[in-house]
Amino acid sequence: MNYSLPDYYRTMFLMRTFEDMVLKGGESRTIHGELHLGHGHEAIAAGMAGMLRKSDALVSTHRAHLHAIAKDVPLVPLFAELFERETGLCKGKGGHMHLFAPEYNFFCTGIVGASIPAALGYAYAAWVRERDDVSIGVTGDGGVNTGAFHESLNLAAIWKLPLIVLVENNRYAISVPIGQVVPTPTIAERSCAYNIPGMLVDGSDPEAVADTMKEALDHTRSGKGPVLIEATCLRMRAHWEGDLDLYRCKSEKEEFQSKDPLKLVREKMLTKSICNSEQLETIQNEVILELQNALEEACLGKLPEPSEAFTDVFVDTN
Ligand SMILES: Cc1ncc(C[n+]2csc(CCOP(=O)(O)OP(=O)(O)O)c2C)c(N)n1
Numbered sequence: 293m294n295y296s297l298p299d300y301y302r303t304m305f306l307m308r309t310f311e312d313m314v315l316k317g318g319e320s321r322t323i324h325g326e327l328h329l330g331h332g333h334e335a336i337a338a339g340m341a342g343m344l345r346k347s348d349a350l351v352s353t354h355r356a357h358l359h360a361i362a363k364d365v366p367l368v369p370l371f372a373e374l375f376e377r378e379t380g381l382c383k384g385k386g387g388h389m390h391l392f393a394p395e396y397n398f399f400c401t402g403i404v405g406a407s408i409p410a411a412l413g414y415a416y417a418a419w420v421r422e423r424d425d426v427s428i429g430v431t432g433d434g435g436v437n438t439g440a441f442h443e444s445l446n447l448a449a450i451w452k453l454p455l456i457v458l459v460e461n462n463r464y465a466i467s468v469p470i471g472q473v474v475p476t477p478t479i480a481e482r483s484c485a486y487n488i489p490g491m492l493v494d495g496s497d498p499e500a501v502a503d504t505m506k507e508a509l510d511h512t513r514s515g516k517g518p519v520l521i522e523a524t525c526l527r528m529r530a531h532w533e534g535d536l537d538l539y540r541c542k543s544e545k546e547e548f549q550s551k552d553p554l555k556l557v558r559e560k561m562l563t564k565s566i567c568n569s570e571q572l573e574t575i576q577n578e579v580i581l582e583l584q585n586a587l588e589e590a591c592l593g594k595l596p597e598p599s600e601a602f603t604d605v606f607v608d609t610n
Pocket residue numbers: 354355402403404405431432433434435436462464465466527531
């Protein structure tokens with residue numbers, strides 16, 4: 293599907309508003325546990341949206357909501373899982389960091405770096421089944437120094453597996469700035485160690501992300517092996533919603549807010565007269581209504597029974 297800039301904006305606005313609603317659920321203690329939000333990452337997921345087939349796989353991280361939306365996981369069971377309802381993706385027992393939607397070939401893991409070998413598994417399965425599906429493993433910049441990152445890319449390169457590793461470089465792994473742990477100017481240039489294409493893209497620009505993703509998908513789908521993409525972005529909120537974020541100075545946080553990708557896309561559309569402000573408002577109102585309806589429906593679901601806590605934990609192989 294070909295997206296125009298207003299389509300990207302709609303998707304980005306939906307992602308942002310979805311997470312703002314989830315944030316309210318956390319603040320009102322309707323949602324329990326940690327919440328890692330993707331404010332500032334929206335253009336990356338929106339750039340990917342509409343380009344993946346249902347049969348392609350996407351394995352995400354602890355910061356997964358936007359990727360689930362990009363992979364077309366329906367909003368009602370997604371909300372229901374986050375709001376701990378038995379109608380959720382995992383019957384309300386997985387929650388924010390354990391989203392599994394096998395029929396959409398989507399899931400996420402809170403173990404840093406573990407998304408990549410899991411995505412490699414999907415890529416291997418596609419190869420064994422002789423299907424031209426692609427698997428995308430997402431990681432943050434913190435995940436790129438795990439052994440799993442290297443081992444997965446190395447194996448995928450040797451076996452020419454259909455794996456795209458997408459690094460969302462938001463410059464921080466919790467409180468650790470990237471310059472303290474990554475010696476090269478970019479992460480994309482690590483691709484030469486595996487003799488595969490490495491692509492660096494501005495992750496605040498959904499059109500640039502879509503172009504890069506298309507090139508990577510074409511390469512990988514045609515059997516030429518893996519691609520490493522680094523998409524740069526800024527983490528606009530704290531690492532998680534209980535983090536005091538005292539390790540970043542005020543001016544840096546203000547700079548990150550001023551480079552809000554939604555604001556940049558909105559300004560671009562207004563400057564180029566692609567949309568006027570009334571049209572943008574219409575898009576926003578439609579999205580808000582869609583999300584309000586989805587959340588309302590999701591919250592009709594019951595909370596899971598405590599007696600169900602130990603069901604669905606292991607697969608019954610008998
Ligand atoms: C193996 C492992 N080690 C440590 C943690 C704790 N932890 C959770 S998120 C995180 C930082 C992740 O940073 P990054 O990969 O850059 O992703 P971001 O949070 O910036 O999106 C860490 C160390 C973990 N979840 N898993």
